Amino acid sequence: MTTSTTTSAGQAPHAADRHDLIRVRGARENNLKDVSIELPKRRLTVFTGVSGSGKSSLVFGTIAAESQRMINETYSAFVQGFMPNLARPEVDLLEGLTTAIIVDQERMGANSRSTVGTATDVNAMLRILFSRLGDPHIGPPNAFSFNVPSVRGSGAVTVGEGAAVTRTFTQLGGMCPRCEGRGQVTDFNLAALYDDTKSLNEGALTIPGYSMDGWYGRIFSGCGFFDPDKPIREFTEQELDDLLRKEPTKIKIEGINLTYEGLIPKIQKSFLAKDVDAMQPHIRAFVERAVVFTACPECDGTRLAEPARSSRIRGVNIAEACAMQISDLAAWVRSLDEPSVAPLLTSLGETLDSFVDIGLGYLSLDRPSGTLSGGEAQRTKMIRHLGSSLTDVTYVFDEPTIGLHPHDIQRMNELLLQLRDKGNTVLVVEHKPEAIAIADHVVDLGPGAGSAGGEVVFEGTVDQLRSSGTLTGRHLDDRARLKDHVRSPSGTLEIRGAATNNLQEVDVDVPLGVLVVVTGVAGSGKSSLIHGSLSGREDVVTVDQTAIRGSRRSNPATYTGLLDPIRKAFAKANGVKPALFSANSEGACPTCNGAGVIYTDLGPMATVTSTCDDCEGRRFQASVLEYRLGGRDISEVLAMPVTEAEAYFGEGEARTPAAHRILTHLRDVGLGYLSLGQPLTTLSGGERQRLKLAMHMADKGGVYVLDEPTTGLHLADVEQLLGLLDRLVDSGKSVVVIEHHQAVMAHADWIIDLGPGAGHDGGRVVFQGTPADLVASRATLTGEHLAAYVAS
Numbered sequence: 001m002t003t004s005t006t007t008s009a010g011q012a013p014h015a016a017d018r019h020d021l022i023r024v025r026g027a028r029e030n031n032l033k034d035v036s037i038e039l040p041k042r043r044l045t046v047f048t049g050v051s052g053s054g055k056s057s058l059v060f061g062t063i064a065a066e067s068q069r070m071i072n073e074t075y076s077a078f079v080q081g082f083m084p085n086l087a088r089p090e091v092d093l094l095e096g097l098t099t100a101i102i103v104d105q106e107r108m109g110a111n112s113r114s115t116v117g118t119a120t121d122v123n124a125m126l127r128i129l130f131s132r133l134g135d136p137h138i139g140p141p142n143a144f145s146f147n148v149p150s151v152r153g154s155g156a157v158t159v160g161e162g163a164a165v166t167r168t169f170t171q172l173g174g175m176c177p178r179c180e181g182r183g184q185v186t187d188f189n190l191a192a193l194y195d196d197t198k199s200l201n202e203g204a205l206t207i208p209g210y211s212m213d214g215w216y217g218r219i220f221s222g223c224g225f226f227d228p229d230k231p232i233r234e235f236t237e238q239e240l241d242d243l244l245r246k247e248p249t250k251i252k253i254e255g256i257n258l259t260y261e262g263l264i265p266k267i268q269k270s271f272l273a274k275d276v277d278a279m280q281p282h283i284r285a286f287v288e289r290a291v292v293f294t295a296c297p298e299c300d301g302t303r304l305a306e307p308a309r310s311s312r313i314r315g316v317n318i319a320e321a322c323a324m325q326i327s328d329l330a331a332w333v334r335s336l337d338e339p340s341v342a343p344l345l346t347s348l349g350e351t352l353d354s355f356v357d358i359g360l361g362y363l364s365l366d367r368p369s370g371t372l373s374g375g376e377a378q379r380t381k382m383i384r385h386l387g388s389s390l391t392d393v394t395y396v397f398d399e400p401t402i403g404l405h406p407h408d409i410q411r412m413n414e415l416l417l418q419l420r421d422k423g424n425t426v427l428v429v430e431h432k433p434e435a436i437a438i439a440d441h442v443v444d445l446g447p448g449a450g451s452a453g454g455e456v457v458f459e460g461t462v463d464q465l466r467s468s469g470t471l472t473g474r475h476l477d478d479r480a481r482l483k484d485h486v487r488s489p490s491g492t493l494e495i496r497g498a499a500t501n502n503l504q505e506v507d508v509d510v511p512l513g514v515l516v517v518v519t520g521v522a523g524s525g526k527s528s529l530i531h532g533s534l535s536g537r538e539d540v541v542t543v544d545q546t547a548i549r550g551s552r553r554s555n556p557a558t559y560t561g562l563l564d565p566i567r568k569a570f571a572k573a574n575g576v577k578p579a580l581f582s583a584n585s586e587g588a589c590p591t592c593n594g595a596g597v598i599y600t601d602l603g604p605m606a607t608v609t610s611t612c613d614d615c616e617g618r619r620f621q622a623s624v625l626e627y628r629l630g631g632r633d634i635s636e637v638l639a640m641p642v643t644e645a646e647a648y649f650g651e652g653e654a655r656t657p658a659a660h661r662i663l664t665h666l667r668d669v670g671l672g673y674l675s676l677g678q679p680l681t682t683l684s685g686g687e688r689q690r691l692k693l694a695m696h697m698a699d700k701g702g703v704y705v706l707d708e709p710t711t712g713l714h715l716a717d718v719e720q721l722l723g724l725l726d727r728l729v730d731s732g733k734s735v736v737v738i739e740h741h742q743a744v745m746a747h748a749d750w751i752i753d754l755g756p757g758a759g760h761d762g763g764r765v766v767f768q769g770t771p772a773d774l775v776a777s778r779a780t781l782t783g784e785h786l787a788a789y790v791a792s
Contacts, residue, residue: 019041019096020040020041020042020096021038021039021040021041021095021096022038022039022041022063022094022095022096022097022098022394022425023037023038023093023094023095023096024036024037024038024039024058024062024063024091024093024094025091025092025093025094026091026092026093027057027058027062027089027090027091027092028090028091029057029058029061029062029089029090029091030054030057030061030454030682031052031054031057031450031451031453031454032054032057032058032062032090032454033454033455035054035058035454035455035456037058037443037456037459039063039425039427039441039443040425040440040441041096041098041392041425042392042420042423042424042425043420043425043426043440043441044416044417044420044426044428044438044439044440044441045425045426045427045428045439045440045441045442045443046428046429046430046435046436046438046439046441046442046443047059047427047428047429047430047442047443047444047445048430048431048436048442048443048444048445048465048472048714049444049445049446049453049457049471049472049714050446050448050449050453050471050673050714050716050717051449051670051673051687051712051713051714051717052449052450052453052673052674052687053445053446053447053448053449053453053454053714054445054453054454054455055429055445056398056429057454058443058445059396059427059429060102060104060396060398060429061089062089062090062091062094063094063097063100063394063396063427064100064102064394064396064427065086065089066088066089066091066094066097067097067098067099067100067394068086068100068102069086069087069088070097071099072084072086087609097394098392098393098394098425099390099392099393099394100393100394100395100396101385101393101394101395101396102396103378103381103382103385103395103396103397103398103400104378104381104396104397104398105375105377105378105398105399105402112182112272112368112370113146113147113181113182114368114369114370115322115365115366115367115368115369116363116364116365116366116367116369116372116380117322117365117366118147118369119369119380120351120380120383120384121351121384122348122351122352122365123145123322123365124141125344125347125348125351126144126318126321126322126348126365127141127142127144127145127174127318128141128341128344129313129341129344129345129348130144130311130313130317130318131143131144132340132341132344133313133336133338133341134311134312134313134317134318135311135312135313136310136311137311138172138307138308138310138311139172139307140172142171142172142173142174143172143173143174143307143308144174144304144308144311144318145173145174145175146174146175146176146181146183146302146303146304146308147175147181148171148173148174148175149173149175149177149180149181150170150171150172150173150175150177150305151170151171151173152168152169152170152171153168153169154166154167154168154169155167172307173305174304174305174307174308174318175303175304175305176296176298176299176302176303176304176305177298177305178296178297178298178299179296179298179299179303181303181304182296182303183295183296183299183301183302183303184293184294184295184296184301185293185294185295185296185297186268186272186291186292186293186294187291187292187294188264188267188290188291188292189289189290189291189292190244192206192286192289192290193205193206193207193244193263193267193290194206194207194232195232196231196232196233197231197232197233198231198232199227199228199229199230199231199232200212200217200220200221200226200228200229200232201221201228201229202231204231204232205263207263207267207286207290208282208283208286210263212228215258218253218254219251219253219258219260222251222253222254223251223253223260224251225239225242225243225246225260226239226242226243227239241262242262243262243263244262244263244264245262245264245265246260246261246262247261247262247265248260248261248265249261267290267291271283271286271287271291272287272291299319302319302322302323302366303319303366304318304319313336314335314336316332319366321365322364322365322366323364323365323366324364324365325361325362325363325364325759325760326352326355326356326360326361326362326363326364326365327355327356327361327362327759328760329352329364329365330349330352330353330355330356330361333345333348333349333352334349351383354383354386355383357386357411357415358379358382358383358386358411358412358415359379359404359408359411359412359522359523359758360376360379360380360383360522360523361758361759362502362522362523362757362758362759362760362761362762363376363380363523363759373402373403373527375400375401375402375403375404375522376403376522378397378398378400378402379400379412382400382415385419386415386418386419390424391422391423391424392423392424392425393424393425394424394425394426394427395419395424395425395426395427396427396428397416397426397427397428397429397430398429399429399430399431399711399712400412400416400428400430400435401430401432401434401435402708402711403522403708403740404522404740405519405520405521405522405524405740405781405782405785406434406740406742406782406785406789407521407781407782407785408521408522409432409434409435410434412435413434413435413438416428416435416438417438420440431712431713431714431715433476433477433715436462436465436472436476437462439461439462440461441459441460441461442458442459442460442461442462442464442465443456443458443459444456444457444458444459444465444468444470444472444473445457446470446471446472447470447471448673449672449673450641450673450674450675451641451673451675452673453673457470458470458472458473471714471716472714472715472716474716475714475715475716476715478715478718478719478743479743479789479790480718480719480722480742480743480744480746480747480790481746481790482746482771482772482775482790483746483747483749483771483772486514486748486749486750486770486771486772487513487514487515487729487749488513488514489511489512489513489514489749489750490512490513490514490734491511491512491513492509492510492511492512493509493510493512493534493537493703493734494509494510495507495508495509495510495529495533495534498528498529498532498533500528500529500532500533501525501528501532501763502523502525502528502759502760502762502763503525503528503529503532503763504763504764506525506529506763506764506765508529508752508765508768510534510736510752511734511749511750512702512703512734513729513732513734514729514734514735514749514750515725515726515729515735515737515747515748515749515750516734516735516736516737516748516749516750516751516752517737517738517739517744517745517748517750517751517752518530518736518737518738518739518751518752518754519738519739519740519745519751519752519753519754519782520753520754520755520762520766520782521755521757521758521762521781521782522758523757523758523759523762524754524755524756524757524758524762524763525754525762525763525764526738526754527707527738528763529752529754530705530736530738531705531707534703534705534736535705537703539700539701539702539703540701540702540703540704540705541696541701541703541704541705542705542707543689543692543693543696543704543705543706543707543709544689544692544707552595552679552681553583553584553594553595553679554679554680554681555638555676555677555678555679555680556642556666556671556674556675556676556677556678556680556691557638557676557677558584559680559691559695560662560665560666560691560694560695561662561695562659562662562663562676563582564578564658565656565658565659565662566581566634566637566649566656566659567579567581567582569629569649569654569656569659570627570629570634573627573628573629573653574627574628574629576627580624580627581620581624581627581634582594583595583596583619583620587620587621587624587634588619588620588621589612589614589615589618589619589620589621590614590621591612591613591614591615592612592614592615592619594619594620595612595619596611596612596615596617596618596619597609597610597611597612597617598610598611598612618635619635619638619677620633620634620635629653629654630648630652630653630654631653632648632654637676638675638676638677639675639676639677640675640676641672641673641674641675641676642663642666642667642671642672642673642674642675642676643667643672643673645659645663645676646660646663646664646666646667646672649663662694665694665695665697666691666694668694668697668724668727669690669691669693669694669697669721669724670690670713670717670720670721670724671687671690671691671694674687687712689706689707689708689709689711690709693706693709697728701733702732702733702734703733703734703735703736704728704733704734704735704736705736705737705738706735706736706737706738706739707738708738708739708740708741709721709725709737709739709744710739710741710743710744718741718743718744719743721744722743722744722747725737725744725747726747729749742785742786742789742790745771745774745782745786746771746786746789746790747771748770748771749770750768750769750770751767751768751769751770751771751774751782752765752767752768753765753766753767753768753774753780753782753783754766755780755781755782756780756781766779766780767779767780767782767783771786774786775787775790
């Protein structure tokens with residue numbers, strides 16, 4: 001018996017110590033082709049491969065999904081009814097799974113009440129601290145919560161021998177009564193709510209979803225508070241007040257009990273309870289047009305009532321503590337020496353130090369969580385795991401280096417290794433060479449994307465990957481060169497006195513007609529400068545990574561408008577109407593309503609999804625599939641990847657210039673592997689941004705602003721992205737890119753570097769000039785890392 005399989009006493013290992021591998025057999029989720037693999041536990045495994053090669057399907061869709069599903073099944077059926085339903089992934093066998101904790105890039109809560117402090121429970125600890133040490137003492141922790149209103153009540157209670165006594169009670173909450181804890185008050189532009197020259201029945205209301213055809217029309221017509229046939233400008237003061245501001249009132253219309261409520265409180269409840277950034281585009285446009293948000297004059301935007309702001313610890317109230325930069329707040333907490341709350345101060349200090357360790361010390365606790373980038377949200381979720389005592393857990397990360405400057409990636413690597421060294425299994429989906437370099441084990445998927453991927457093309461060490469000959473191995477040591485010649489600007493866009501967030505009255509000229517890269521460490525003010533001062537200007541097109549709103553019926557063909565010319569081409573070729581070729585309209589399979597699958601709800605159990613027997617997953621009626629264009633039916637066209645569809649619509653009987661133009665844009669942005677009918681809900685953040693970019697490529701805008709377009713891009717695809725940026729500039733566009741990737745920096749014509757640090761240590765322009773000048777000077781952190789990159 002070899003020494004590796006024996007204990008120090010020469011005995012065979014305990015049976016429980018033999019389970020050192022996670023075994024996957026026959027994984028077929030999405031595009032995976034019967035993948036079988038063994039992953040070492042308590043090691044850091046990095047999954048690489050081009051976008052769409054199947055990394056997320058294997059890591060998130062198979063391993064993590066099954067782990068979470070099995071944990072959910074340990075709860076009672078009653079509890080499971082309140083949890084997300086998870087179907088068993090398409091896989092033959094999974095062995096050796098441990099509890100999976102997923103730390104993904106999903107943006108944090110879109111609730112307007114959610115802040116960094118509430119999302120990480122730091123606010124809860126601060127509230128307890130102020131309820132114990134605050135002077136004057138005003139009450140329990142709820143008295144410092146902007147989500148708890150003050151309430152007062154009175155009534156008769158029976159005591160003793162039946163004597164009735166009137167009692168009054170008061171519960172003190174921290175919520176500002178004026179803004180209801182939101183920190184903002186709203187003023188309405190009434191001209192954006194209705195056209196006062198028309199009556200309600202003539203369609204005066206211009207609010208999305210408020211038509212006179214449905215229930216709203218019946219309520220407005222039958223409420224009796226005003227005449228729906230009278231132009232709104234002729235309403236009396238009372239009638240206008242009833243239309244706009246009337247409190248909820250019970251009414252009866254056609255024998256049905258209903259509640260009437262004025263337009264403004266209804267809009268506040270339905271539209272304004274959400275974070276503006278999370279709204280559907282048409283509703284967001286309406287809100288931005290109709291509603292003016294201003295800081296609440298009563299609480300000065302702090303969300304807190306006056307009593308909560310009056311209680312202080314060493315001269316600092318809870319609103320001021322939450323507004324501090326977290327690195328400063330951590331120092332303030334450490335300065336408090338109060339034995340009575342020592343355990344609380346220790347825990348609070350450790351949590352705040354975790355923010356600093358993870359590179360988020362520049363945030364403040366009152367920052368709305370909906371404003372965090374994907375990378376910031378992912379790192380914020382990591383906070384609660386760093387100090388955890390749990391071991392033998394599987395941590396699953398989705399590109400944790402997103403949004404990180406090369407300077408910060410080293411720190412993230414240390415945190416991942418720290419999690420591993422505590423005895424955990426760490427699985428990371430990643431593209432950055434600096435992050436791949438620390439792996440104990442690498443799994444490379446490919447060889448291509450979509451239907452050309454889904455296979456394990458390599459597994460082993462990083463050094464073995466370099467010599468493996470796979471696409472990732474060949475490009476692992478790629479380095480972009482500095483340009484020999486940079487373009488000359490055709491003009492400038494002036495930014496003067498920019499003071500958004502941490503910017504310190506920045507004045508800068510952004511050159512036009514060239515490729516400009518804005519860089520700097522995370523939190524240095526890049527997004528504040530560009531989104532705060534450039535985005536929104538006339539002629540500026542901004543393409544970011546925010547989620548694309550759409551159901552599981554939405555796909556690249558519907559989102560880009562590609563389906564319209566395709567339907568018209570099919571209709572013209574077959575002499576029928578275009579609506580037949582939409583799975584959301586007349587051509588839909590009646591059995592599955594055009595979804596292609598049947599969803600069977602089993603209550604607390606996972607919803608079962610099965611392919612529709614009638615249309616066999618093709619989504620259309622059999623009669624529609626008899627119509628052909630260029631030898632293909634509509635379902636076969638929607639199953640095509642972009643590159644195949646581009647050739648199909650480019651020539652021959654199916655030649656359709658309008659469709660071909662959109663497909664060319666999709667291919668140009670690196671989405672050639674996407675199938676036209678792939679649900680939008682399955683796209684990654686980087687794919688979403690590139691899909692939006694393809695949409696905007698035909699826009700008239702002269703200035704394009706891109707926010708980290710390398711997100712989710714494989715090393716081999718970065719070169720294609722650089723080519724695309726060059727083509728945009730050469731076609732007369734000005735391109736401004738917020739980016740950390742050194743290859744994009746090296747390729748720029750002009751660099752604007754912000755810093756020198758993050759938060760209040762940043763917010764200044766520390767360099768502007770050509771990449772060659774930045775490398776030569778090495779005057780900033782970016783300059784040092786770029787110089788090391790081009791020299792290696």
